[in-house]
Amino acid sequence: MHIPDGYLSPSTCAVLYAASAPCWITALRRTRRRLLARSLPQLALFAAFSFVIMMFNLPLPGGTTGHAVGVGIAAIVLGPWSSLLAISLALTIQALFFGDGGITTLGANCFNMAIAGSFAAWVLYRLISLGAAPESRRRVLAAALAGYGAINFSALLAAIEFGVQPMLFHDAAGAPLYAPYPLHVAIPAMMAGHLTVAGAAEAVMSAGLFGYLRRNEPVLVGLSAPPAESARPLRAPLWGVLALAMLLTPLGILAGGTAWGEWSAADFSDSSARTQMVAASGHMAAPSAAPTGLAHLTNLWTAPMPDYAPRFVKSAAFGYLLSAIFGVGLICAVVWVIFWIAGRFGAGDDGVPVASSTGRRLRAGVVSRTLRGFSRALERTLVQEDTARARGLLQAVDPRVKLIGLLGLVVTAALSHRLAVLAGLLALGVALAVASRLSLLRLVTRVWLVAFSFTALIAAPALFLTPGAPLAHFAGLTITANGAHSALLLLARVEAAVTLGTLLVLTTPWMHLLKALRTLFVPVEVIALLAMTHRYVVLLVETSNAMFESRQSRMVGRLSPRQERRLMIETGGVLMSKTLALGNEVFLAMRARGFRGEVRLIEEFRLRPSDAVAGVGFAAAIVLALSAGR
Amino acid sequence: MEQSPVNAAQSEAAMAAPLEFEIQDLRFEYDRVPALNGLSLRVREGERISLLGANGSGKSTLLRLMDGLYFAQAGTLRFRGEPLTEDALEDEAFALRFRRQVGLVFQNPDVQLFNPTVFDEVAFGPLQLGWSRQEILDRVMSTLQWIGAEHLKDRAPYRLSGGEKKRVAIASVVVLDPDVLLLDEPTAALDPRSQSQVIELLESWNDGRKTVITATHQLEALSEISGRAVVLRQGRVVADAAPEAVLADTELLEAANLVHVHRHEHGGVAHKHVSPYLRHEHHK
Numbered sequence: 001m002h003i004p005d006g007y008l009s010p011s012t013c014a015v016l017y018a019a020s021a022p023c024w025i026t027a028l029r030r031t032r033r034r035l036l037a038r039s040l041p042q043l044a045l046f047a048a049f050s051f052v053i054m055m056f057n058l059p060l061p062g063g064t065t066g067h068a069v070g071v072g073i074a075a076i077v078l079g080p081w082s083s084l085l086a087i088s089l090a091l092t093i094q095a096l097f098f099g100d101g102g103i104t105t106l107g108a109n110c111f112n113m114a115i116a117g118s119f120a121a122w123v124l125y126r127l128i129s130l131g132a133a134p135e136s137r138r139r140v141l142a143a144a145l146a147g148y149g150a151i152n153f154s155a156l157l158a159a160i161e162f163g164v165q166p167m168l169f170h171d172a173a174g175a176p177l178y179a180p181y182p183l184h185v186a187i188p189a190m191m192a193g194h195l196t197v198a199g200a201a202e203a204v205m206s207a208g209l210f211g212y213l214r215r216n217e218p219v220l221v222g223l224s225a226p227p228a229e230s231a232r233p234l235r236a237p238l239w240g241v242l243a244l245a246m247l248l249t250p251l252g253i254l255a256g257g258t259a260w261g262e263w264s265a266a267d268f269s270d271s272s273a274r275t276q277m278v279a280a281s282g283h284m285a286a287p288s289a290a291p292t293g294l295a296h297l298t299n300l301w302t303a304p305m306p307d308y309a310p311r312f313v314k315s316a317a318f319g320y321l322l323s324a325i326f327g328v329g330l331i332c333a334v335v336w337v338i339f340w341i342a343g344r345f346g347a348g349d350d351g352v353p354v355a356s357s358t359g360r361r362l363r364a365g366v367v368s369r370t371l372r373g374f375s376r377a378l379e380r381t382l383v384q385e386d387t388a389r390a391r392g393l394l395q396a397v398d399p400r401v402k403l404i405g406l407l408g409l410v411v412t413a414a415l416s417h418r419l420a421v422l423a424g425l426l427a428l429g430v431a432l433a434v435a436s437r438l439s440l441l442r443l444v445t446r447v448w449l450v451a452f453s454f455t456a457l458i459a460a461p462a463l464f465l466t467p468g469a470p471l472a473h474f475a476g477l478t479i480t481a482n483g484a485h486s487a488l489l490l491l492a493r494v495e496a497a498v499t500l501g502t503l504l505v506l507t508t509p510w511m512h513l514l515k516a517l518r519t520l521f522v523p524v525e526v527i528a529l530l531a532m533t534h535r536y537v538v539l540l541v542e543t544s545n546a547m548f549e550s551r552q553s554r555m556v557g558r559l560s561p562r563q564e565r566r567l568m569i570e571t572g573g574v575l576m577s578k579t580l581a582l583g584n585e586v587f588l589a590m591r592a593r594g595f596r597g598e599v600r601l602i603e604e605f606r607l608r609p610s611d612a613v614a615g616v617g618f619a620a621a622i623v624l625a626l627s628a629g630r
Numbered sequence: 631m632e633q634s635p636v637n638a639a640q641s642e643a644a645m646a647a648p649l650e651f652e653i654q655d656l657r658f659e660y661d662r663v664p665a666l667n668g669l670s671l672r673v674r675e676g677e678r679i680s681l682l683g684a685n686g687s688g689k690s691t692l693l694r695l696m697d698g699l700y701f702a703q704a705g706t707l708r709f710r711g712e713p714l715t716e717d718a719l720e721d722e723a724f725a726l727r728f729r730r731q732v733g734l735v736f737q738n739p740d741v742q743l744f745n746p747t748v749f750d751e752v753a754f755g756p757l758q759l760g761w762s763r764q765e766i767l768d769r770v771m772s773t774l775q776w777i778g779a780e781h782l783k784d785r786a787p788y789r790l791s792g793g794e795k796k797r798v799a800i801a802s803v804v805v806l807d808p809d810v811l812l813l814d815e816p817t818a819a820l821d822p823r824s825q826s827q828v829i830e831l832l833e834s835w836n837d838g839r840k841t842v843i844t845a846t847h848q849l850e851a852l853s854e855i856s857g858r859a860v861v862l863r864q865g866r867v868v869a870d871a872a873p874e875a876v877l878a879d880t881e882l883l884e885a886a887n888l889v890h891v892h893r894h895e896h897g898g899v900a901h902k903h904v905s906p907y908l909r910h911e912h913h914k
Contacts, residue, residue, distance in 0.1 A: 219661050585741040588699045594729035594758035602763060
């Protein structure tokens with residue numbers, strides 16, 4: 001459920017950043033004292049764990065991806081404050097390195113998954129396990145429900161954020177500017193995947209890991225010594241509630257005032273209702289539009305069984321779901337074909353961890369295959385700094401100037417409402433990539449294709465579902481002008497933002513990026529955590545790979561899916577204890593050599609005249625795009 | 631504290647040297663499992679000490695406490711007269727001074743090597759202590775030269791061989807030129823050639839004024855690396871003497887699990903051999 005750049009309006013993003021900020025600050029304040037002396041490895045481990053877990057994702061109808069988050073077990077072990085920090089870090093690294101979840105939407109993603117998720121999981125676990133004996137089965141159940149509840153709560157929040165977009169933000173013709181589906185489509189579409197697949201994955205993982213840790217590391221789950229945080233009174237969630245109220249109030253007021261976007265299939269099939277609705281909107285250029293794509297779409301599903309179709313089949317949500325499922329299949333096929341071709345010609349040097357892209361081969365050991373794919377892709381992305389050390393245009397720019405400039409451009413892309421401006425920003429990104437000697441093939445496979453596969457999924461049904469003047473007919477469906485505009489806008493914005501964001505990571509060594517963040521007043525604890533988490537991700541994947549290989553070398557034949565699931569949970573537990581032990585040692589070794597959280601580099605950042613030129617260039621591009629993009 | 635079976639053998643000069651560490655009745659436990667049980671020890675400047683003991687006798691724990699990484703639940707640990715506590719190390723000035731003066735080489739080099747290149751690895755400590763750029767470049771290069779690893783400077787540490795890793799790990803600590811060097815099993819898991827390389831390296835570094843404390847359960851190189859042997863058992867000092875005296879005390883070594891006794895019979899006569907080695911010559 002990572003919301004990419006461009007799906008939420010800048011004002012929604014700002015509101016959610018504002019809601020997240022007090023939580024981050026409070027969490028840092030609460031953990032600060034112990035963090036650099038002791039708890040950093042543990043926190044970073046859960047961040048890394050969550051990072052890895054979240055990469056096992058599948059595109060879901062409803063806008064984003066479905067995956068477990070690891071927030072259930074993190075909140076139980078770390079308590080809500082440290083957990084929200086850990087998950088936020090995981091999301092930050094994903095946004096920076098993989099464009100998984102946007103930079104402008106990072107506040108929203110952190111709010112949904114890290115903050116709301118952590119508190120939901122923690123409260124659920126405490127409530128359900130209240131008074132239960134340490135060895136009670138109720139605690140395992142509590143862990144499962146904490147994970148299940150938390151992830152669904154997060155998904156619901158994301159769906160609401162999606163759903164309010166078309167009501168609040170659309171152009172003069174009524175075409176949605178951001179996520180195109182209203183609440184009654186977004187919520188069922190989003191929840192369908194999370195109540196079932198992703199929720200179950202999170203519940204199984206929470207319960208499984210809790211059981212493992214209770215047996216093997218009882219101190220970690222607070223069952224042999226009192227955990228540091230549980231001793232505090234239950235005043236903790238107060239801030240969370242406050243932040244939630246802060247968030248919902250302005251949205252609620254705005255949403256109450258407008259009914260636009262709250263259309264349904266029934267309204268469209270009833271011509272009087274349609275005219276009414278269209279007139280009420282006051283924005284529609286052609287109120288007498290031919291039957292909308294939405295109605296067509298609904299008819300398509302009900303056609304084979306017109307008399308027996310249950311009512312829900314006629315709903316827009318169901319129509320959307322079905323078209324989205326077709327979309328997923330289609331996109332998976334396209335992506336698979338491209339990877340197959342890339343692999344054929346030896347060009348597939350960049351194994352992107354898209355779980356769905358490997359098609360049928362997936363069945364032969366999803367876990368071990370995915371893991372191996374991960375470690376390859378991760379090593380390339382996280383360890384190899386070849387592109388960052390190459391001699392190119394952006395590599396020569398001071399990291400601070402680059403950080404501000406490129407992030408500014410990403411925000412600009414999120415703010416732009418014009419296709420031409422977005423195309424210009426995308427072209428700028430490509431030009432910068434070429435000037436920085438980045439492989440375009442790598443950019444295509446790693447960035448564009450991934451962003452495209454998710455966005456096309458969202459955008460495709462919008463072609464038909466958005467009311468407006470008909471543009472073209474396609475297989476009995478009508479593509480509306482508004483729909484085409486919305487879809488293209490979304491796609492262009494996402495691609496532009498992702499390209500510009502990726503340039504930052506590809507042209508800057510990780511430690512330089514951290515130091516640049518540090519000089520921009522990001523707290524030293526956050527930087528230390530980011531550095532540690534980054535290190536852990538590599539460690540986790542390496543260790544898990546080695547463990548799988550050693551296990552597989554001792555096994556004959558193929559595992560049943562059930563066995564493989566069990567193996568995965570157990571491996572996860574062992575992996576956690578192992579990595580934590582190793583990570584604690586690494587942290588001690590760092591402290592033994594004087595590490596106190598600060599990022600220190602031999603290279604001093606020095607602003608040169610060329611950096612001033614770069615800064616002016618960035619500023620000019622931003623100002624130009626902003627003035628033209630509205 | 632129980633009486634040591636062997637009396638401490640220390641030279642007149644060492645007795646006169648100022649105290650480096652003063653440890654009194656130290657207690658430490660991990661998750662309620664005791665590791666140190668009222669351990670007392672005094673270390674003077676310039677001493678070369680071997681900490682002997684089987685796995686789990688508390689050697690590593692003691693080194694970590696002495697390096698200010700763990701903090702005891704009871705007892706006192708003073709470094710040059712100042713108590714080494716969590717609060718004391720919160721003080722930036724004290725922490726910088728202490729980290730400059732005391733270095734610890736971890737047993738597992740994989741733990742110690744966490745930077746992208748060998749050069750970065752060795753430069754990590756000096757950077758943390760805020761040295762100047764030129765000073766760092768000079769010191770790192772001369773240290774790499776000293777361990778014979780200049781050619782490895784751009785390699786990733788985790789891709790090195792076991793012996794190379796160990797030498798880089800030692801370099802990453804020695805680059806700070808500490809007054810006190812704590813070594814946790816410096817030759818463990820190394821082949822014989824790498825072992826002697828590491829020992830020679832440490833010998834060449836020590837100019838006689840450095841304090842070196844080496845935890846080990848390998849008795850072969852004992853007198854080469856130390857002038858005093860401290861034997862730990864179950865978190866306490868059970869012997870503190872010259873290495874030769876400790877090596878001669880079979881009963882003590884057996885009790886501390888440092889040797890194994892091989893009993894057998896031939897010609898109807900039962901007898902036994904005592905050896906620190908798994909394979910040893912039987913009848914000379």
